[in-house]
Amino acid sequence: MLEIKNLHVKLEEEDKAILKGVNLSVGPGTVHAIMGPNGSGKSTLSYVLSGRDGYVVTEGSASLEGQELLGLEPEERAAMGLFLAFQYPVEIPGVGNMTFLRTAVNAQRKARGQDEVSAAEFLKLVRQKAKELQIDAEMLKRPVNVGFSGGEKKRNEILQMAMLEPKMCILDETDSGLDVDAMKLVSDGVNALRDAGRSFLVITHYQRLLDHIRPDIVHIMADGRIVKTGGPDLALEVERNGYADILAEVA
Amino acid sequence: MALAQPKTDALEARLAAMQMPEGGWSALARQQALARLRKMGLPTRRDEYWKFTRPDTLVQPDAPRAALFHNDEAPLFGDMDRLKIVFVDGVFDPQASDDLALDGVTIDRLAAVQARDAHWAQGLYGTLESRGQSPVERPLAALNTAFATDGVLIHVTATPSRPISLVYHHSDTGSDAILHHVIRVENGAEVTILENGPAAARFNKCIEIDLADEARLHHVRAQGRDHKRRAATHIFARLGRESVFKSFTLTMNGVLTRNEVVLELTGDDAIAHVAGACVGDGDFHHDDTVFITHDAVGCESRQVFKKVLRNGATGVFQGKILVKAGAQKTDGYQISQSLLLDEDSQFLAKPELEIYADDVACSHGSTSGAIDETALFYLCSRGVPRGEATDLLTLAFLAEAVDEIADEALKAEIVSRLEGWLVRHRT
Numbered sequence A: 001m002l003e004i005k006n007l008h009v010k011l012e013e014e015d016k017a018i019l020k021g022v023n024l025s026v027g028p029g030t031v032h033a034i035m036g037p038n039g040s041g042k043s044t045l046s047y048v049l050s051g052r053d054g055y056v057v058t059e060g061s062a063s064l065e066g067q068e069l070l071g072l073e074p075e076e077r078a079a080m081g082l083f084l085a086f087q088y089p090v091e092i093p094g095v096g097n098m099t100f101l102r103t104a105v106n107a108q109r110k111a112r113g114q115d116e117v118s119a120a121e122f123l124k125l126v127r128q129k130a131k132e133l134q135i136d137a138e139m140l141k142r143p144v145n146v147g148f149s150g151g152e153k154k155r156n157e158i159l160q161m162a163m164l165e166p167k168m169c170i171l172d173e174t175d176s177g178l179d180v181d182a183m184k185l186v187s188d189g190v191n192a193l194r195d196a197g198r199s200f201l202v203i204t205h206y207q208r209l210l211d212h213i214r215p216d217i218v219h220i221m222a223d224g225r226i227v228k229t230g231g232p233d234l235a236l237e238v239e240r241n242g243y244a245d246i247l248a249e250v251a
Numbered sequence B: 001m002a003l004a005q006p007k008t009d010a011l012e013a014r015l016a017a018m019q020m021p022e023g024g025w026s027a028l029a030r031q032q033a034l035a036r037l038r039k040m041g042l043p044t045r046r047d048e049y050w051k052f053t054r055p056d057t058l059v060q061p062d063a064p065r066a067a068l069f070h071n072d073e074a075p076l077f078g079d080m081d082r083l084k085i086v087f088v089d090g091v092f093d094p095q096a097s098d099d100l101a102l103d104g105v106t107i108d109r110l111a112a113v114q115a116r117d118a119h120w121a122q123g124l125y126g127t128l129e130s131r132g133q134s135p136v137e138r139p140l141a142a143l144n145t146a147f148a149t150d151g152v153l154i155h156v157t158a159t160p161s162r163p164i165s166l167v168y169h170h171s172d173t174g175s176d177a178i179l180h181h182v183i184r185v186e187n188g189a190e191v192t193i194l195e196n197g198p199a200a201a202r203f204n205k206c207i208e209i210d211l212a213d214e215a216r217l218h219h220v221r222a223q224g225r226d227h228k229r230r231a232a233t234h235i236f237a238r239l240g241r242e243s244v245f246k247s248f249t250l251t252m253n254g255v256l257t258r259n260e261v262v263l264e265l266t267g268d269d270a271i272a273h274v275a276g277a278c279v280g281d282g283d284f285h286h287d288d289t290v291f292i293t294h295d296a297v298g299c300e301s302r303q304v305f306k307k308v309l310r311n312g313a314t315g316v317f318q319g320k321i322l323v324k325a326g327a328q329k330t331d332g333y334q335i336s337q338s339l340l341l342d343e344d345s346q347f348l349a350k351p352e353l354e355i356y357a358d359d360v361a362c363s364h365g366s367t368s369g370a371i372d373e374t375a376l377f378y379l380c381s382r383g384v385p386r387g388e389a390t391d392l393l394t395l396a397f398l399a400e401a402v403d404e405i406a407d408e409a410l411k412a413e414i415v416s417r418l419e420g421w422l423v424r425h426r427t
């Protein structure tokens, strides 16, 4: 599904390398988790994959289902089925949540040569998915993320994901800011989307999320590289001992 | 003080090309306006009030040529039930206009009634304009009062069933039009006035509005999109007790537009909202100049002006709130913002507050910014193409001004025109 090979990235504004040779292969239908200390480059990886400005790829490649990603516009990557649930979802005053969602769904359908969904059909679908995530109808009428609590913003990310039905979902610390019940809700939302044709890359600091969304593979990222890869047990090890042992072992 | 020679020369050159219409009841007001004008002279770029906008082409004897704008969109307000009054290059078009009969309202054309000895508008024509000449001079308005060739005189005694729609077509590339309207709304009556169209290559328009106690006036206008057209417009309004004045202006294109709004809140608890949204690409200069005087207790005024500028377009905002001594409990709000879609465009703003009462709440803010790249990336990452995403954010920026239009159908009409413009002007 997602193939990242020897990816090197530096900042456009200053000569600072952030990613220093990332290799990662996420197979169809699998869930991979990435953990790692603050500032190790996890969000940067998610931004570079989704096409944010401000980064320069100096070496390496990334592809989705065999198609090269890195030269494409963010909207083209989205239409190919890539989705990023933001660590910090953006507030957009003046743009209604519903308008935004419908515009996004229809733009992706159009890019794939499909017909637009009718307003009625769309409304029905949003209402149903919002209900599952316990997002009330009032929130849908408000501007995108404006006045949403931290947890509401994260649930809104998952709602977008559920509506857009991407193939490759990257979740950047979707658990941060969530209370215990919301974490369960969001995890249920994610688990409901799990199927053979859809893969997940879950960035998190905590084992708790991985109790709900069980990963197949866990990676540890440090200083711009994947330094260790293992099974679900690796996350438990981090939870118990922190990163010191792992980093010492690979150093 | 006598005018400097160049000012006198410029004025006489302009006046030589003009003829004052014969007027019965309006003759005195016209003569007085001419006398005012002779004292002021025409504006020059050295005048403080014209610091950001060059008046040269507005004052020169001949109107610079303006090609006609052709589009295949349906006419604005076309589907609305309205009473339509059409002017072509400033000349009344009886064929295209509706019968000027509307329950609760008397409508006369200035040109048709000015030779009479008396008219209800006699006490108003030139009066509000004259009051608006202090503390800041507005020579183009005095010129208008003196030389207006036509206009409509609207007297609203009871709320009419439909809006009055003034439509200004432009058909002659060298036309120079001067229209002067007077509107009086009586106690408790409510009226909606619509205006749209370019009117002429150069358009000088003045509206004087007198709102009696508890009268309400809604005004929505869309200025014509001919790229080379020029306009200098004035609205003078006096608001009685608990009256409401709400005005919204959409400006798309136009090489030069100066819209002055001069409001006097003279009755307690009156409400005045003025808003404007403009979008300009390239050779576009748009100036909103607003002066609101609070002269009564408990009044509210609100100014919301938003400008979207690109490819070297210029936006100007001069807005003043004057709160006179005794105008306690005044609530004054003013915001002027521009969205600069590139680095070539500029926004010049001069917000002013002058307050002589102690129990007031006034705020003003002016900002200039670019598209929020973070928001843009967020939208694009969900699959919305960059152009469409930029339009969404641009409309969101304009929303605070557009939301000032209370009527949902009118608002939808204005938004759809903005959407059309943005799509046509995508990079």
Ligand SMILES: Nc1ncnc2c1ncn2[C@@H]1O[C@H](COP(=O)(O)OP(=O)(O)OP(=O)(O)O)[C@@H](O)[C@H]1O
Pocket (backbone or CB within 6 Å): A011, A018, A036, A037, A038, A039, A040, A041, A042, A043, A044, A045, A054, A087
């Ligand atoms: N645009 C930028 N300008 C300056 N520094 C940046 C920028 N983007 C990333 N960095 C730096 O790159 C490093 C990696 O940042 P990144 O946000 O990817 O870390 P992270 O692994 O997601 O951390 P966290 O766990 O705290 O979310 C940090 O040192 C950060 O300060």
Ligand SMILES: [Mg+2]
Pocket (backbone or CB within 6 Å): A042, A043, A044, A087, A172
């Ligand atoms: Mg991060």
